[in-house]
Amino acid sequence: MSTRAENKKLFVRLAVIAAGMFGFGYALVPFYYEICRAWQVNLLDKPDAAPVNTQVDTSRTVTIELDSNLHKLDWKFRPLVNHVSVHPGELTTVEYEVVNTRKTAVTGQAVASYGPQFAGEYFKKLQCFCFTQQTLAPGEVRRMPVTFVVDPRLPKDVTSIALSYTFFEVDGRGGRS
Amino acid sequence: MSSIAGTHDPAHDHHDDHGHHGPAAGLMRWVTTTNHKDIGTMYLWFSGTMFLVGGIMALAIRLELFEPGLQFFDPDRFNQFTTMHGLIMVFGAIMPAFVGFANWQIPMMIGAPDMAFARLNNWSFWLLPFAASLLILSFFTPGGAPGVGWTMYSPLTVQMGMGMDFTIFAVHLLGMSSILGSINIITTILNMRAPGMTLMRMPMFVWTWLITAYLLVAAMPVLAGAVTMTLTDRHFGTTFFNAAGGGDPVLYQHIFWFFGHPEVYIIALPAFGVISQVIPAFSRKPLFGYASMVYATSAIAILSFIVWAHHMYTVGMPVTGQLFFMYATTLIAVPTGVKVFNWVSTMWKGSLSFETPMLFAIGFLILFTLGGFTGLVLSLVPVDIQLHDTYYVVAHFHYVMVAGALFSAFAGIYFWIPKWTGRMYNEKLGQIHFWLTLIFFNMIFFVQHFLGMAGMPRRIPDYPLMFETWNKISSIGAFGFGLAQLLFLYIVLDCIRNGEPAPQKPWDGADSLEWTHLPTPAPYHTFETQPVVK
Numbered sequence: 001m002s003t004r005a006e007n008k009k010l011f012v013r014l015a016v017i018a019a020g021m022f023g024f025g026y027a028l029v030p031f032y033y034e035i036c037r038a039w040q041v042n043l044l045d046k047p048d049a050a051p052v053n054t055q056v057d058t059s060r061t062v063t064i065e066l067d068s069n070l071h072k073l074d075w076k077f078r079p080l081v082n083h084v085s086v087h088p089g090e091l092t093t094v095e096y097e098v099v100n101t102r103k104t105a106v107t108g109q110a111v112a113s114y115g116p117q118f119a120g121e122y123f124k125k126l127q128c129f130c131f132t133q134q135t136l137a138p139g140e141v142r143r144m145p146v147t148f149v150v151d152p153r154l155p156k157d158v159t160s161i162a163l164s165y166t167f168f169e170v171d172g173r174g175g176r177s
Numbered sequence: 178m179s180s181i182a183g184t185h186d187p188a189h190d191h192h193d194d195h196g197h198h199g200p201a202a203g204l205m206r207w208v209t210t211t212n213h214k215d216i217g218t219m220y221l222w223f224s225g226t227m228f229l230v231g232g233i234m235a236l237a238i239r240l241e242l243f244e245p246g247l248q249f250f251d252p253d254r255f256n257q258f259t260t261m262h263g264l265i266m267v268f269g270a271i272m273p274a275f276v277g278f279a280n281w282q283i284p285m286m287i288g289a290p291d292m293a294f295a296r297l298n299n300w301s302f303w304l305l306p307f308a309a310s311l312l313i314l315s316f317f318t319p320g321g322a323p324g325v326g327w328t329m330y331s332p333l334t335v336q337m338g339m340g341m342d343f344t345i346f347a348v349h350l351l352g353m354s355s356i357l358g359s360i361n362i363i364t365t366i367l368n369m370r371a372p373g374m375t376l377m378r379m380p381m382f383v384w385t386w387l388i389t390a391y392l393l394v395a396a397m398p399v400l401a402g403a404v405t406m407t408l409t410d411r412h413f414g415t416t417f418f419n420a421a422g423g424g425d426p427v428l429y430q431h432i433f434w435f436f437g438h439p440e441v442y443i444i445a446l447p448a449f450g451v452i453s454q455v456i457p458a459f460s461r462k463p464l465f466g467y468a469s470m471v472y473a474t475s476a477i478a479i480l481s482f483i484v485w486a487h488h489m490y491t492v493g494m495p496v497t498g499q500l501f502f503m504y505a506t507t508l509i510a511v512p513t514g515v516k517v518f519n520w521v522s523t524m525w526k527g528s529l530s531f532e533t534p535m536l537f538a539i540g541f542l543i544l545f546t547l548g549g550f551t552g553l554v555l556s557l558v559p560v561d562i563q564l565h566d567t568y569y570v571v572a573h574f575h576y577v578m579v580a581g582a583l584f585s586a587f588a589g590i591y592f593w594i595p596k597w598t599g600r601m602y603n604e605k606l607g608q609i610h611f612w613l614t615l616i617f618f619n620m621i622f623f624v625q626h627f628l629g630m631a632g633m634p635r636r637i638p639d640y641p642l643m644f645e646t647w648n649k650i651s652s653i654g655a656f657g658f659g660l661a662q663l664l665f666l667y668i669v670l671d672c673i674r675n676g677e678p679a680p681q682k683p684w685d686g687a688d689s690l691e692w693t694h695l696p697t698p699a700p701y702h703t704f705e706t707q708p709v710v711k
Binding site for chain 2: 011
């Protein structure tokens, strides 16, 4: 056989391997789920943790300090009350007010932080304006709720949690682009 | 030549058909060329251009990280730079550089007249500029280039703007180019060797490329599959990686790294090959342990397919899985160690001289081994969980990618440029280039080990004040490194235009066919009559 014919034969073989490996990439998909099942990991139809009893712990009170900040964004942003006292396990709603002082629509994203930092783990937000981006029309005033529960497993020595929000501008949406 | 039946005597006949005509003139020479040397040259210039483009992005990153806080770029833009820097350097700079070496060297080293599929070779190259244009154009789409990291992890890729689609198509083109190029290389090596050039007589560079080409054929299609799944998730309603539809983002990481780890060796093995040519030449001794070198390279290639999950210890895999991938990964240190010891043994009692290629090869040897050691550190699950996605990882892979692959590419260029251009480079400037590159490289990346150990995360445009000093040093080093590469560009241009004429064999110890059988510069067509290797 001439070199040319042999080259062609080898080309076809290697091209078949390449095509087969493309298919192999797709074969990894069912293979992955089978492995996960075999090792009992990543089972999507099972809950991560068993439900626990969430009784309100009236034996103690935690003060939630509300704080607001703006990062390079000329809005007005404040909580309607500066602090609330809650019992761990008690469902509470507080409100923030934000004003877009610009003449254009602006989109912002709020990011929450906690003091002390580890308290964030016990601060469960059920509803929050920080879950989505907020687009405000020019001059719009908006009141936005935060609904939360403080986990009763909060360490006993924590008597006060600072909840602080910072609004960042989202580029390219509304205002400056 | 036998196609012309005539009355001429054979010698004359030969002359008529194979007169050593030169290349066509003008731009069309480069568009239509099927000559392996032309195509190799184009690969190398393309790679050099992409090296500058990716380098400018690296400098933008280091500029932003010079001080804590946000000074020059918003975080989105910063992420776009880190993403594109990675993609361009891996697929645009390093891989094409070694394909360029392969095109120039493999036919000459095995005594073949050209690559097996010369036209396909042209096409493999010309896919690249289009892919690179797509990558760069993505910056000018609404939303900019994708800021997802070069690994293109889901779910971010599902959310990005149309720049992501540009990138996906670019990856498709790059993959196609690599696969076709690899098929060409394998066919050339297996079918076109000169009589007497048995597999176990081939120069080590050819061996490493043969194995690399097989890795490419096996791994690149898997990447093509992964980005195709991302594409169909984005636009055609599939949910491979979209958790909202029952998919799993972690699945993407598995598929990506199944490609990604062999990719590491796709980059490293040809670099090993270049070093295996350079060190014996300047030690004036044959390569120590040739056969063990071949087996070690094959062992690395096979192992590279079963270690991928060491890139993703933190995704939450069973401890048995972590242990398997940890042991498999540490096992790679064995064949790699064989190679390092063989290079050192080649130099042992050799008659050494330290021209620029040798300097880069020794720089490679020391720094690549250091990068290998940090790789061993990272292979250990308990340590990796601490260091995952920190600057320690950044330092580690730049030691193997820059001090490994790039140093080896420099060594190769200085080593072969006399054969390619017929002229010698400026030895003094070459050595200055080496020392500047070495010093600034360590200035950039050595300190990043400290940053990573202290917990500085990668791919973030801002950092706490405590990281400032090392970041400043690293950034200054980066700009020094960038300037040193402009010197390299000057050295290459100066060599092409004003270099002293080079002898046929400027390096005493070089013994492969391109040095022993071919004049300098290598003629446009070589080995049309194959040599017989004894």
